[in-house]
Amino acid sequence: MSNQILERPKSLTQKQFHYCPGCHHGIIHRLIAETIDEFDLREKTIIVQPVGCAVYIYEYFDTDVSEAAHGRAPAVATAIKRVSKGKFVLTYQGDGDLAAIGTAEIVHAAARGENICVFFVNNAIYGMTGGQMAPTTLPGMKTATTPLGRDVKKQGYPIKVSEMLAPFEGVSYIERVMVSSPKHIIKAKNAVRKAFKYQLQEKGFSLVEFLSACPTGWGMPPVDAAKWVEENMTKQFPLGVYKEVGLDD
Amino acid sequence: MAKVVIDQERCKGCGLCVAACNFGNLRIGENFNSKSYKVSEFVGEDCKGCGFCYMVCPDTAITVFRDEKVEVEK
Amino acid sequence: MRVLMKGTEAMAEAAIRAGCSAYFGYPITPQTELIHYMSRRMPEAGGVFLQAESEVSVINMVYGAAAAGVRVMTSSSSPGVSLMQEGISYLVGAELPAVLINVMRGGPGLGNIQPSQSDYFQSTKGGGHGDYKLITFAPSSVSEAASMVYDAFDITEKYRHPVMILADGALGQIMEPVSLPEQGASKPSVKNWALTGAKGRPANKIFSFYLDPKGLEEHNLHLQEKFKNIDDEIKYEEDISDDMEILVVAYGTVARILKNAVQKLRGEGRKVGIFRPISLWPFPESALKSASMKAKQVFVSEMSYGQMLEDVRRIVPDEIEVKFYGRAGGVVPSPNELYIKLKSLLERGV
Incomplete structure (x- = not known):
């Protein structure tokens, strides 16, 4: 009989994800849950969830979870981390949540060097409300509120969150990854692990930005959407490590 | 030999696993699940247990049973 | 022992004596002495003090600390309290206890920094979105303000509903002799629902989101039922x-x-x-x-x-x-x- 199994991680509940077919949220959830399991942190973890498609995280993770108002997760996580000794605190936020309405909260949590992990899902669109322009929508990209494509003269330029936050002294680790193929998923998993280690070693703020597909919002089949991430999003948002202060051995 | 089991109720037929498999061991079949998704099927003869399908599945619908340790993650 | 204290400082000290172990704030006149006092005293008392980037962040930090189960307070003045309304609505929806102080100043808009009572509607009729009212107490002396803040921690935990102390600029600034409540007599309640890590128990979830209309109506009925019991706290x-x-x-x-x-x-x-x-x-x-x-x-x-x-x-x-x-x-x-x-x-x- 088989002796090695790859299966749904223990830190996820049995609840089925509500995400659209081919949405990358589910992959990112699994990577985080697998890492919680690997570090044996389920009983210490407190997740702060966003408003947006991932608003049901509290049903999916078998850990303590707090909802936060739209964009405010870094403030909520700041307080939880500071008042709770020895707990592992992470936020999970989308681009509308983190890069639009919650810009003040994320910038100041990073600047203060809050010892939390932020998992930032950038799919260049507002999924939950029906595909409107996000702060990360690519120039020329059509959305429900940029029907002719994002015109940077009128709607401005996309916000590059990793590049923006990396210079803060309080930031210990930032990497931009994608989960469009097995190779990149393995890299993304390593980034998640690293972010966890930065918090566990009390090095301060860490963030992993995931370029993520929204097949429904983009109006593409899932396989094409994953390719679109690789071919288009990475041009605007280059992958790589933007900050790494170094871990202890 | 390894084996892939697909939870028919979790699967949404997105096809990411089909695209990820280098051996053509997966396909979107003709069966519908209770949510009317046409689901993925394991039709493999020579599955190496690489776990690519598990990795790309956004719905944790895939479980991979390996007979022996396969080094895929570095 | 009676000591001479400003209203703002007496309220801060009373909170610490009530076991408040986290204070988040943003400077705004006329309550700045409260945040000054807390920045000094809270670390001494072994608690958490943090000056946030805005009142929006402040109230969400209050929400986080409350979710983690500790006694938490913030204070502000009218324009700042307006910014907090979103977070207050979330506190109510998620049934989180917190003590809030509004040292009211003149409005609307930026108004001025002089005493006012023009936030009565905001405090007692809802303030944020959704169907709720805040437990609101209005002190008229420094002594009363101190004991009110002290008692507010028990009351907010009893109902899992935020309590607002509605003071005004005059009360915040005057100095009066005050007998401060005793440290340690009031103890934080045991909170089985708090986020402390799911060890030896099912995972706890703090949320106010109910997509199903029936579920949200049920939640609202539960809140309304709870609000009726708050009649026990009527004081005059x-x-x-x-x-x-x-x-x-x-x-x-x-x-x-x-x-x-x-x-x-x-x-x-x-x-x-x-x-x-x-x-x-x-x-x-x-x-x-x-x-x-x-x-x-x-x-x-x-x-x-x-x-x-x-x-x-x-x-x-x-x-x-x-x-x-x-x-x-x-x-x-x-x-x-x-x-x-x-x-x-x-x-x-x-």
């Missing part, structure tokens, strides 16, 4: 007689000023009663109603153009006339001004 002070020519109704600083005018009129042989709501929500409705029925007319005064007035008019029987005198924009009515106003009402009769 009255000094009335059976045949009053006039019953004066006011809260906070104005009640204090009016007492002076009432004493003067009584010295002249006038039958004047005074009723001071201490809990503004829940409002002491039946007590005010029965008090008002012993008076020929009712007089309300506020540092606003009539907010509590609307509640008083709703409660007092129609046949009893309710008169009003308000000052706003940060103007505090003087004892003599109120005396003259009352005197003219008395002389005109009903």
Whole structure:
């Protein structure tokens, strides 16, 4: 009989994800849950969830979870981390949540060097409300509120969150990854692990930005959407490590 | 030999696993699940247990049973 | 032992003595002494002090600390409290206990930094979105403010509903002798629902999101049921007689000023009663109603153009006339001004 199994991680509940077919949220959830399991942190973890498609995280993770108002997760996580000794605190936020309405909260949590992990899902669109322009929508990209494509003269330029936050002294680790193929998923998993280690070693703020597909919002089949991430999003948002202060051995 | 089991109720037929498999061991079949998704099927003869399908599945619908340790993650 | 303290500082010290172990704030006049005091005292007491980037962040930090199960407080003044309304609504929806202090100043907009009572509606009628009211207490002396803050921690935990201490700039700034409550007599309750890591128990979830209309209605019914029990916290002070020519109704600083005018009129042989709501929500409705029925007319005064007035008019029987005198924009009515106003009402009769 088989002796090695790859299966749904223990830190996820049995609840089925509500995400659209081919949405990358589910992959990112699994990577985080697998890492919680690997570090044996389920009983210490407190997740702060966003408003947006991932608003049901509290049903999916078998850990303590707090909802936060739209964009405010870094403030909520700041307080939880500071008042709770020895707990592992992470936020999970989308681009509308983190890069639009919650810009003040994320910038100041990073600047203060809050010892939390932020998992930032950038799919260049507002999924939950029906595909409107996000702060990360690519120039020329059509959305429900940029029907002719994002015109940077009128709607401005996309916000590059990793590049923006990396210079803060309080930031210990930032990497931009994608989960469009097995190779990149393995890299993304390593980034998640690293972010966890930065918090566990009390090095301060860490963030992993995931370029993520929204097949429904983009109006593409899932396989094409994953390719679109690789071919288009990475041009605007280059992958790589933007900050790494170094871990202890 | 390894084996892939697909939870028919979790699967949404997105096809990411089909695209990820280098051996053509997966396909979107003709069966519908209770949510009317046409689901993925394991039709493999020579599955190496690489776990690519598990990795790309956004719905944790895939479980991979390996007979022996396969080094895929570095 | 009685010590001489500013209102803001007495409230801060009372919170620490009540076991408040986290304070988040953003500087705003006229309550800055409170945040100064906390920045010094909270670390001494082994708690968490953090100056945030905005009141929006502050209230969400309060939410986080409350979710983690610790006693938490913030303080601000009117414009800052406006910014907090979103977070307050979330606290209510997620049933999280927290103590909030609003040292009210003149509005609307940036207004000014002088004392005002123009946030009565905001505090007692909802403030944020959704179907709720905040437990609101209004102190009228430094001593009362301190004991009110102290007790507020027990009350907010009892109902898992935030408590607002509605003070004003005058009360925040005056110095008075105060007997501070004892440290350690009030203890944080055991919170099985708090986020402490799912060790040896099912995972805890803090949320206010119910996509299913029936589920959200059920949650709202549960909240409404809970709100009814909060009637136990109704507090008021009255000094009335059976045949009053006039019953004066006011809260906070104005009640204090009016007492002076009432004493003067009584010295002249006038039958004047005074009723001071201490809990503004829940409002002491039946007590005010029965008090008002012993008076020929009712007089309300506020540092606003009539907010509590609307509640008083709703409660007092129609046949009893309710008169009003308000000052706003940060103007505090003087004892003599109120005396003259009352005197003219008395002389005109009903």
